[in-house]
Amino acid sequence: xxxxxxxxxxxxxxxxxxxxxxxxxxxxxxxxxxxxxxxxxxxxxxxxxxxxxxxxxxxxxxxxxxxxxxxxxxxxxxxxxxxxxxxxxxxxxxxxxxxxxxxxxxxxxxxxxxxxxxxxxxxxxxxxxxxxxxxxxxxxxxxxxxxxxxxxxxxxxxxxxxxxxxxxxxxxxxxxxxxxxxxxxxxxxxxxxxxxxxxxxxxxx
Numbered sequence: 076x077x078x079x080x081x082x083x084x085x086x087x088x089x090x091x092x093x094x095x096x097x098x099x100x101x102x103x104x105x106x107x108x109x110x111x112x113x114x115x116x117x118x119x120x121x122x123x124x125x126x127x128x129x130x131x132x133x134x135x136x137x138x139x140x141x142x143x144x145x146x147x148x149x150x151x152x153x154x155x156x157x158x159x160x161x162x163x164x165x166x167x168x169x170x171x172x173x174x175x176x177x178x179x180x181x182x183x184x185x186x187x188x189x190x191x192x193x194x195x196x197x198x199x200x201x202x203x204x205x206x207x208x209x210x211x212x213x214x215x216x217x218x219x220x221x222x223x224x225x226x227x228x229x230x231x232x233x234x235x236x237x238x239x240x241x242x243x244x245x246x247x248x249x250x251x252x253x254x255x256x257x258x259x260x261x262x263x264x265x266x267x268x269x270x271x272x273x274x275x276x277x278x279x280x
Contacts, residue, residue: 080109081197082127086119086150087112087134087162092185096132096162096193103194116140116150123154130180130197131159144174151178158204160196162188180204 083100087093093112100108111128113119116137122128133150140146147161158180163170171182180200183193225234232240 078107080107081201082129083108083110083132083197084119084122084128084130085110085112085132086114086116086137087132088114088137089134090114092134092162096188099188099190099193102190103197104191106194106197108197116146119150120153123150123157128154128157130201131157132162133159134162136164144170144177147174147179148177156204156208158200160200 085093085096087096093114097110097112100106100110111122113122114137116139119131119133123131131150131154133147135143135146137146141149147159151159155178159178160181160183161171161174161179162183162185164185166184166187174182180203181196183196226232226243227234227240231243233243233246234240235246
C-alpha cells in the first residue's frame with residue numbers, strides 16, 4: 076500500500092451510495108485514501124478551486140448540475156489537471172466511450188463497483204493523468220523549438236526567452252531529453268585540416 080494518502084473528492088448526492096463508495100475506498104488494496112465528500116456540484120467546484128485533490132469521483136445525477144456528460148464537462152473545465160472518474164447508475168457502453176473521449180479517466184457503474192475495482196481504477200487514473208500531462212508538456216516544448224529562434228549569425232548561439240545567449244546544445248537540452256554526440260562534417264573537416272583531409276577523405280566510406 077502507498078504510504079502517501081490519495082486525496083479523493085467524492086461528489087455524490089445519494090447518502091447510501093456515498094457511504095458505500097467510502098467503505099470501498101477504506102478497503103481498497105494498495106491505496107490509502109483521504110476522502111472529502113460533498114453532495115452538490117457547486118460545493119465540489121469550490122473544493123477544486125481550493126486545490127489539493129488528486130482525483131475526483133463524480134456522480135452525474137446531481138440536483139444542481141446539468142444533465143449527463145455536461146456535469147463532467149463543467150467539472151473537467153474547472154480543474155482540467157485533476158483526473159476524474161465518472162460514477163453512474165447506467166450501464167451504457169456508448170455513453171462510457173463518449174465520457175472517456177471527452178477526458179474522463181474512467182467510467183464506473185455503481186452497481187458493479189467493488190473495492191478492488193475502485194482502488195485499481197484510482198491508481199490507473201492518476202497514472203494516466205500524469206502521463207498525459209507529461210505528453211502535453213513535451214508537445215509544448217517541441218512546439219517551442221518549432222517557433223522562431225533568434226540565432227547569432229557568427230557564433231550560432233541561441234537567444235533564450237530571457238534574452239540570454241546560450242549554446243544551441245544547452246538550449247535544446249534544457250527543453251527536451253535529447254542528448255548530443257559531437258562529430259565534424261566533411262566540409263568543416265576540409266576547412267580545418269585541408270590537404271590532410273583530402274588524403275584520408277578518399278579512404279572513408
